Amino acid sequence: MDSTEAVGKDPRAQLDRLLEEDPADLYENAPCGYLSTLPDGRIVKVNATFCAWTGRPVDEVIGVRFQELLSVGGKVFHETHVRPLLRMQGAVREIALDVVRVDGSLLPCLVNAVEVRDEAGTPVLIRATLFEATARRRYERELLAAQRAAEESEARSRTLQRVVSDLAAAMSVEDVARVIVEHSRVALKARGAALMRVEASPDRRQEVPGLRALRVEGLSGGLLAALQEAASGQLVLELQRGVRSVPLDARLRSVQPALAGAMRAGGLSALVIVPVSADSRRLGVLVLGLGGESPGGLIDLDEPDTPRVVAPAEVELLWTLGRQAGQALERARLHEETARQAERAAFLLEAARLLAEASDVTETVERLAELAVAGLADLCVIDLVTEAGMTRPAARHRDPARQHLADQLRDRHLPQRQVTHPSARAVREGRTQWVRSVDEEFLAAVTSDERHLEVARALELACLISVPLVADGRRLGVVTLAADRWRRPFTAADVEVAEQLALQLALVVAKAQRYELDRRTSHTLQANLLPPSPPAVAGLSTAVRYLTATQGVEVGGDFYDLVPLHGEQVAVAVGDVVGHDITAAATMGQLTSVYRALLVDGPSPSAIIDRLQASWSLLGLQRMATALFCTLDAGTGQLRIASAGHLPPLLLVEGRAEFLPVRPHRMLGTPPSPAPAAEWAGVLPMGGTLVLFTDGLVESRSADIDLGLGHLRSAAVAAGTSDPDALCDHLLAELTGRHRADDIALLALTRLG
Amino acid sequence: MVFAHGFGCDQRMWRFVAPDFEVDHRVVLFDHVGSGHSEPSAYDPVKYGSLHGYASDVVEICRDLGLSDVVFVGHSVSAMMGVLALQQAPELFGALVMVGPNPRYVDDGDYVGGFTRSDIVGLLEALDSNHLGWSRQMASVIMGNPDRPELTEELTNSFCRTDPDIARQFARVTFLSDNRGDLPGVKVPTLILQCSDDVIAPDVVGTYVHGQIPGSVLTRLDAVGHCPHLSAPEETTAAIRAFLSG
Numbered sequence: 001m002d003s004t005e006a007v008g009k010d011p012r013a014q015l016d017r018l019l020e021e022d023p024a025d026l027y028e029n030a031p032c033g034y035l036s037t038l039p040d041g042r043i044v045k046v047n048a049t050f051c052a053w054t055g056r057p058v059d060e061v062i063g064v065r066f067q068e069l070l071s072v073g074g075k076v077f078h079e080t081h082v083r084p085l086l087r088m089q090g091a092v093r094e095i096a097l098d099v100v101r102v103d104g105s106l107l108p109c110l111v112n113a114v115e116v117r118d119e120a121g122t123p124v125l126i127r128a129t130l131f132e133a134t135a136r137r138r139y140e141r142e143l144l145a146a147q148r149a150a151e152e153s154e155a156r157s158r159t160l161q162r163v164v165s166d167l168a169a170a171m172s173v174e175d176v177a178r179v180i181v182e183h184s185r186v187a188l189k190a191r192g193a194a195l196m197r198v199e200a201s202p203d204r205r206q207e208v209p210g211l212r213a214l215r216v217e218g219l220s221g222g223l224l225a226a227l228q229e230a231a232s233g234q235l236v237l238e239l240q241r242g243v244r245s246v247p248l249d250a251r252l253r254s255v256q257p258a259l260a261g262a263m264r265a266g267g268l269s270a271l272v273i274v275p276v277s278a279d280s281r282r283l284g285v286l287v288l289g290l291g292g293e294s295p296g297g298l299i300d301l302d303e304p305d306t307p308r309v310v311a312p313a314e315v316e317l318l319w320t321l322g323r324q325a326g327q328a329l330e331r332a333r334l335h336e337e338t339a340r341q342a343e344r345a346a347f348l349l350e351a352a353r354l355l356a357e358a359s360d361v362t363e364t365v366e367r368l369a370e371l372a373v374a375g376l377a378d379l380c381v382i383d384l385v386t387e388a389g390m391t392r393p394a395a396r397h398r399d400p401a402r403q404h405l406a407d408q409l410r411d412r413h414l415p416q417r418q419v420t421h422p423s424a425r426a427v428r429e430g431r432t433q434w435v436r437s438v439d440e441e442f443l444a445a446v447t448s449d450e451r452h453l454e455v456a457r458a459l460e461l462a463c464l465i466s467v468p469l470v471a472d473g474r475r476l477g478v479v480t481l482a483a484d485r486w487r488r489p490f491t492a493a494d495v496e497v498a499e500q501l502a503l504q505l506a507l508v509v510a511k512a513q514r515y516e517l518d519r520r521t522s523h524t525l526q527a528n529l530l531p532p533s534p535p536a537v538a539g540l541s542t543a544v545r546y547l548t549a550t551q552g553v554e555v556g557g558d559f560y561d562l563v564p565l566h567g568e569q570v571a572v573a574v575g576d577v578v579g580h581d582i583t584a585a586a587t588m589g590q591l592t593s594v595y596r597a598l599l600v601d602g603p604s605p606s607a608i609i610d611r612l613q614a615s616w617s618l619l620g621l622q623r624m625a626t627a628l629f630c631t632l633d634a635g636t637g638q639l640r641i642a643s644a645g646h647l648p649p650l651l652l653v654e655g656r657a658e659f660l661p662v663r664p665h666r667m668l669g670t671p672p673s674p675a676p677a678a679e680w681a682g683v684l685p686m687g688g689t690l691v692l693f694t695d696g697l698v699e700s701r702s703a704d705i706d707l708g709l710g711h712l713r714s715a716a717v718a719a720g721t722s723d724p725d726a727l728c729d730h731l732l733a734e735l736t737g738r739h740r741a742d743d744i745a746l747l748a749l750t751r752l753g
Numbered sequence: 754m755v756f757a758h759g760f761g762c763d764q765r766m767w768r769f770v771a772p773d774f775e776v777d778h779r780v781v782l783f784d785h786v787g788s789g790h791s792e793p794s795a796y797d798p799v800k801y802g803s804l805h806g807y808a809s810d811v812v813e814i815c816r817d818l819g820l821s822d823v824v825f826v827g828h829s830v831s832a833m834m835g836v837l838a839l840q841q842a843p844e845l846f847g848a849l850v851m852v853g854p855n856p857r858y859v860d861d862g863d864y865v866g867g868f869t870r871s872d873i874v875g876l877l878e879a880l881d882s883n884h885l886g887w888s889r890q891m892a893s894v895i896m897g898n899p900d901r902p903e904l905t906e907e908l909t910n911s912f913c914r915t916d917p918d919i920a921r922q923f924a925r926v927t928f929l930s931d932n933r934g935d936l937p938g939v940k941v942p943t944l945i946l947q948c949s950d951d952v953i954a955p956d957v958v959g960t961y962v963h964g965q966i967p968g969s970v971l972t973r974l975d976a977v978g979h980c981p982h983l984s985a986p987e988e989t990t991a992a993i994r995a996f997l998s999g
Contacts, residue, residue: 038983040977065977067952072872073879075952079979080761080829087983088765094881137882144881297803298929299859457855675805 011270033109033130039123041065041083050130055102066128071106086115086126096137099130108137128396156317159187163321167328173197176332180286180325184274185217187321188314190288191268192218195325197277197284211284219289219361222260227271229289230259243315243322246271248291267291269302272310274318278326286322337493344497347375348504355504361512362393368505369394376497377481380460381409383423383508384469384477390427397459405455412451421446423478426466430475433466434495438482465495467502470508479505522585523548526557528720529589534562534747537570539634543724545732545746547696549580557584557623558694558745559592563599568635571599574692574747575646575668587623591668594619595629605629605642606677609665612644612673624669628662628692637684637751642677644668648708649700650691650716651684652727657716659709689722689750696744697735711735724748754778756821760927763789769986770993778824783814785831789920796919804830804930808837815845824997828982829853829953830927832857836935841909843945850993851942853954853979855961857931864933867955873928880924882916932990934952936965943969944996946981946989953979968997 027034033050037043046061054061054069061069067078074097085092091114098106113128177195185193194216211228246252247270248558253260263271269291276284290310290561290693291300310318351371358364365382371381375398382394395410397403435442438461447453464482466476479502484489534542544560557577564570573595577587594615598608608629613663626646632639641649642659645667648659665677684690691712698708712735719730726749736744754774756767764782771780784791785807800806811834815823823846827835832851839846856865859873868876915923943966947959956973963971972992976985 065950067978071875072868072952073875073877073878076876077883078878079951079953080759083978084762084766084980084983086770088762088978095877098879140882297931298925299857299870299931301874301929 015271032132033128035066035128035130037066037126037128039115039126039456041067041126044125053101053107053130053132055100060102061652069099071100074098074274081112082113085124086113090115090117096133096140097130108133110136110645136348153313156171156187156313159183159317160320160324170328170332171335173214173329173332173336176325176328180328181215181217184286184288184318184321187317188288188290188310190218190271190272190290191266192216192289194219194224194287195284196224196287197276197329198282214284219287220262220266221626223259223266223268223289226256226259226262242275243310243318244273245310246273263289270310272318274322276322276326276329278323278330281326283326283329286318286325288318290717341493343375347371348497348500351500351501354502355508358508358512361516364508364512365394365505366396368501369396370397372479372481372501373398376494378484378487379406379464379480379482381406381423381480381482382477382505383427383480385427385475390477394579402459405459408455413448413455422464423480424467426468426478426480427475430468430470432468432495432499434490435464435466436489438462438464462487463489465490465498467495467498469502469506469509470479471506474510476506476509476513478502480569511532518582522582525585525589529585530559531591535564537562537564537634539568539752540570540632540749541724541752542747542749543728544748545728545744547732547736547740547744547746549696549743550739557588557625558696558743559588560745560747561592561595562747562749563596565599565602565631568633570632570634572630572632572690572692572747572749573627574694574745575625575644576694576696576743576745577625578623578669580742584623587621587625590619590621591625591627603677604639605631606665606679609642609644609668609677610672612668613666613670613677616669616672621669624667626667626695628688630692632684632690632749634751637686637688639682639684639690641680644677647693647695647705650693650712651688652691652716652722653685653688655717656722657713661714684751686753687722689724689727689748691716691727691731692747694743694745696740697731697744697746708735724750754824754826755781755783755811755815757783757825757827757831757834758785759827759831760787760923763787766896766980767826767969767982770982770990772987774993775992777991779820781814781818781820785923787923788915793916796916798922799866801919801922802926804834804932805837805841807831807926808834808841811835811838812842812845821845821982824848824850826850826852826993829855829979830930833930833932833935835942836932836939839939839941840935842885843940846941848941848997849939850946850996851943851962852946852982852989853948853959854945855953855954855958856933856936856962856965857929858928861931864961865955865957867952867958868928868993876928877921877924880920933961933965936962937967939966939969942996945969946992947972947973948976948978948981949974950977951979970999972996 024588028048030047030049033053034045034047035043035050036045042063042065043061047060051058051061067075070078077095077097082092082095091112093112095111095113096108097111098108101107109130110133111128113126115123116125116127118124163179163183166183167176170176170179181193181195184190195214196211197214199212213224216224248260248263248268265288268289268574272288272290274286274288275282276286351368354367354371355364361384369380369382378398380394380396381392383390383392393408395406397406419428422435426433443453443456447456459482461482462485466478466480466482469477469479479498481490481498481614519726527665530546530600538707542562544562546558546560557579559573559575559577561572574590575588577584577591594612595608598611603611627644628641628646628649629637630641630649641662643662643664645664648662651658651660660680660682662680663678666673693712695705698705698712712731715731715734716727718734719727721727721730728746731746732744756771758764758766763784767782771782774780786792787796787801797806811825819979824924825835825838825846825848827833827850829852832854833856835849835851839849855866858865858868859870860868945959945963947954947956959971963969972995974981974985974988974992976988978984981989
């Protein structure tokens with residue numbers, strides 16, 4: 001400092017002179033405010049600096065309580081902190097208080113104070129100094145604001161981090177919705193939140209897409225409904241505008257009274273609408289409801305009816321959340337779609353397996369309906385076209401508690417009565433009917449009466465698919481699958497699955513119907529071609545049995561025949577046309593007719609074989625056959641037998657059984673042999689029994705024919721009877737099970753004494 | 754007798770009053786979690802997000818100590834905690850002394866609580882301004898070493914220091930609660946001590962509380978301000994004694 005000259009010759013003396021200050025002046029004009037108060041705060045002394053700073057004359061300050069000069073916050077802090085501290089520790093330092101100036105403006109101060117006590121320790125006076133701290137407090141506020149902003153920013157990025165990590169673990173759409181709703185609600189301290197997905201209107205007549213709530217927390221159903229209503233038509237616009245705040249104000253009250261009412265009822269002051277999008281595709285909206293009491297039931301610091309302003313940083317956070325939500329929803333949707341595809345594939349595989357095993361149509365459709373409601377649908381109804389018209393062999397509901405409704409549909413409410421019903425239309429038009437949205441109008445149109453309508457309503461169906469069963473151009477029936485309102489609506493993929501299922505089922509039904517027709521025809525034919533029961537012949541007791549195969553629709557060309565000839569002669573035959581179908585049965589019919597015609601000339605058994613062999617091609621018979629032809633003289637017991645590739649007959653005499661050594665000739669239908677057929681001749685003794693049979697009897701339990709013949713012989717001996725009926729019953733009981741692969745013809749005759 | 758300190762400092766607020774009752778009462782003093790020498794880690798922002806959390810601590814203290822027929826003396830916000838503790842465990846309490854109670858600080862229609870919302874905002878700012886020098890390290894020094902007073906001597910204003918975040922939330926819970934509806938449920942003899950010129954609990958509020966609690970006694974003190982137990986301990990003690998013997 002260049003001051004030596006200015007101060008003069010004796011700087012020390014000059015300094016001393018300057019420092020000889022008037023204590024009163026030093027007090028009054030000190031560079032800080034001075035105050036002395038009584039213990040209750042009443043000001044008893046104040047300096048000019050304080051008065052100048054606050055613009056208050058001395059006489060307006062004296063006698064006033066110090067705390068009354070403070071801002072409200074300062075008053076409370078003074079009461080709760082400063083006074084207790086002074087009492088307890090005798091002094092306070094650097095307390096930040098705002099003194100109110102006479103013009104109402106605030107003077108930020110830092111206050112130091114001491115409590116002066118008497119000898120007994122009783123407070124008598126408080127001395128305080130006040131330093132103006134405007135700049136410092138401004139700086140501190142800025143610091144604090146910056147710190148708060150940093151904390152909020154950190155909180156936002158923490159929110160975002162948690163959202164991202166939680167979303168990574170969210171596999172289903174439900175999980176995604178839960179994460180987004182929970183986090184956004186906490187981040188914005190919102191009263192409620194909902195994630196809503198835009199869904200193409202199930203009703204094609206409407207252009208406006210609908211909103212489906214994926215998750216709702218703390219928002220009323222009425223509010224969401226009002227929002228739906230308000231959103232229709234404007235939704236697309238809303239989505240384009242980015243994050244939007246909808247305050248509950250006069251404008252909203254006049255434009256959207258329902259929405260405003262629902263917001264008021266829910267104690268909301270504003271809604272925040274956040275677009276949810278992925279790759280610029282708009283998927284839905286996140287709705288947040290703001291206002292009302294803050295968490296913990298504390299009074300909101302915002303004045304009632306003051307819509308909260310969403311800060312730009314919050315808008316940015318919400319925007320990011322919306323995009324995160326969109327991407328996660330897409331990912332979850334794809335994931336779910338993949339899972340559903342796997343489910344569908346598994347379903348079709350299981351259905352195919354089930355259908356491949358199918359033996360009985362009614363049982364098959366029942367099991368198929370059961371399978372359908374286990375995964376694909378809530379309700380499955382299968383109708384089949386039969387000779388008697390449309391029947392409904394299966395109607396299953398996923399929920400056993402609602403099965404009774406399905407039962408009513410099956411037993412009482414057939415669709416053919418109602419031509420508008422999708423199942424009836426599917427059959428009529430031969431095309432899949434996909435009803436995307438079932439509403440009251442639809443139900444009224446497709447039900448036949450009030451009772452039917454009630455059942456349909458009780459099922460609470462949301463959508464349904466009816467697929468016709470078509471095979472070889474014939475419409476065989478219809479499969480109807482329905483989803484109720486708790487299930488995700490059917491998609492095109494579900495329709496495809498239903499169609500594949502219907503295709504498979506149609507083939508099975510067609511095949512079954514064909515088999516059924518064949519079987520019925522064959523049996524009718526066979527029954528008509530075989531003699532109902534053998535005629536009574538003097539000197540003989542006879543019994544016949546004919547058993548059809550039990551598996552599938554196989555019908556054999558087995559036959560037996562017993563005809564009295566002239567005198568006491570009887571012609572007996574047993575045979576088996578190859579194959580198990582109508583052709584076999586028809587061939588058998590022809591064969592037996594020709595055989596009977598041949599009997600007119602009374603030929604020997606071997607001659608019958610030769611003649612049949614010779615005329616087989618002329619007769620146009622398409623199948624080969626085995627047969628055993630016999631003639632028997634009931635009076636003498638003379639027996640002659642010839643075999644065309646047939647199993648030998650069994651002779652049972654006095655408890656002993658043997659197969660007669662008839663030499664088999666070629667089968668009928670093979671090229672004629674140059675050598676004539678051989679013939680066995682012998683006597684059937686009195687009381688002896690002859691048993692003729694087809695291979696079904698001995699092949700029933702074992703594929704080994706010799707083993708089967710051995711069983712037959714043992715069984716015949718064990719029967720211990722020569723009564724043909726008793727013997728037949730015993731043999732069938734012993735040798736055949738409940739399941740027969742082939743038809744059985746059995747003929748027994750006993751020569752009576 | 755259980756003395757509960759209010760918003761601001763800690764149990765030492767009762768130092769001029771509580772000893773007087775030790776002659777004929779078992780006196781229990783405690784610091785609310787988040788204040789004084791309480792364990793900082795015990796602070797749970799959710800539990801202490803409402804006065805019920807604090808009230809359940811009061812009940813827990815009484816039960817752990819096996820107290821019965823408790824005279825609960827609550828200053829300021831603790832008076833309301835006493836009302837809630839009575840709700841939670843009525844069998845524990847015999848009488849309630851409310852020192853400067855205010856069931857709702859924020860004015861509401863015709864109800865005068867003494868504060869507007871912007872007043873509370875200003876209060877929170879005032880708190881923030883006085884907590885800037887605070888650091889968490891200090892919190893552990895002050896709150897974690899109660900038996901080494903030499904550490905705390907260095908610190909100014911140490912009696913009322915607390916973690917600013919906790920102080921802020923305690924202030925919010927104190928000044929933004931509304932417990933008016935709980936008052937008529939108080940069924941024990943109740944004394945309301947009303948100070949003169951109390952900005953935090955104005956006379957009109959004390960009168961309101963008196964009107965809401967059936968059979969309560971309202972005693973007006975000459976003591977000025979919000980802390981009569983510090984500024985006028987003799988008067989406060991005498992009023993409580995008069996009530997207890999009456």
